[in-house]
Amino acid sequence: MLDATNRSGGTATASPRASAAQLATAVLAPAATSATAPAATSATGVAARCARVLLSPWSRLSLLVALLASAASAMLLLEPQKLLADGLPSQLGGAAAVVAYAVSYGVCTVAFVPRPILNLAAGALFGSQLGLGAALGGTVLGAGLAFCLGRALGQDALRPLLRGRWLKAADHQLSRHGFRSMLAARLFPGVPFAASNYCAAVSRMGLLPFLLATGLGSIPNTAAYAVAGARASTPTSPAFLIALACITVPGLVGAAVAWRKRHRLRAR
Numbered sequence: 001m002l003d004a005t006n007r008s009g010g011t012a013t014a015s016p017r018a019s020a021a022q023l024a025t026a027v028l029a030p031a032a033t034s035a036t037a038p039a040a041t042s043a044t045g046v047a048a049r050c051a052r053v054l055l056s057p058w059s060r061l062s063l064l065v066a067l068l069a070s071a072a073s074a075m076l077l078l079e080p081q082k083l084l085a086d087g088l089p090s091q092l093g094g095a096a097a098v099v100a101y102a103v104s105y106g107v108c109t110v111a112f113v114p115r116p117i118l119n120l121a122a123g124a125l126f127g128s129q130l131g132l133g134a135a136l137g138g139t140v141l142g143a144g145l146a147f148c149l150g151r152a153l154g155q156d157a158l159r160p161l162l163r164g165r166w167l168k169a170a171d172h173q174l175s176r177h178g179f180r181s182m183l184a185a186r187l188f189p190g191v192p193f194a195a196s197n198y199c200a201a202v203s204r205m206g207l208l209p210f211l212l213a214t215g216l217g218s219i220p221n222t223a224a225y226a227v228a229g230a231r232a233s234t235p236t237s238p239a240f241l242i243a244l245a246c247i248t249v250p251g252l253v254g255a256a257v258a259w260r261k262r263h264r265l266r267a268r
Contacts, residue, residue, distance in 0.1 A: 180213075
């Protein structure tokens with residue numbers, strides 16, 4: 001900085017202290033910037049690469065597999081089938097027990113617990129009507145959880161693998177005619193519940209048609225199991241025998257249809 005000129009018109013002189021400070025600032029500032037810039041850029045690049053790896057389709061699919069394996073292992077340890085013999089904890093009762101059972105039902109289906117066991121337990125614990133309501137609520141909840149998990153964590157990784165003719169045909173059917181396809185899958189006996197959930201999640205089927213088809217299509221089979229569970233203490237009663245017939249006859253019909261079409265399936 002230059003000193004102000006004197007009033008008599010003298011020549012302005014430079015201030016030694018000001019010029020030294022300016023010189024130090026001018027020299028150190030670029031040096032500090034050049035030293036920190038590569039470090040910041042490197043840290044940002046590493047963070048971006050880690051984020052890409054963690055959010056990649058195959059990383060999310062691995063997370064899904066790990067979650068499902070952990071849930072299945074937990075169900076093996078907890079043994080939810082004990083509900084048929086032990087019943088619910090004494091602290092639960094009324095509507096709270098029905099809601100708690102429906103939530104537990106949904107989580108158990110995601111962990112691959114067979115639905116027939118849960119349906120029988122619902123009927124045995126709550127009777128035919130409340131048991132049917134709890135089982136249907138748990139069915140829709142479990143299907144929705146599985147669908148959302150499969151859509152968020154598995155769809156991007158698995159869709160590029162749909163290359164075979166059968167896989168493409170199934171994906172086209174679920175994507176274009178999702179409601180009626182899922183309704184038929186729920187009504188037709190023998191179609192695995194968990195497999196149909198994740199197949200729908202990998203397709204481009206919408207969540208709302210999936211849930212509606214699941215709820216409507218699961219009513220007949222679920223009702224039969226709930227009634228059978230409620231009437232299990234009187235196995236000779238007409239209600240139990242009718243429920244048993246509703247469970248057995250569709251299964252036999254489905255097996256007969258699959259047996260007759262086996263040659264056509266092999267030819268394809």
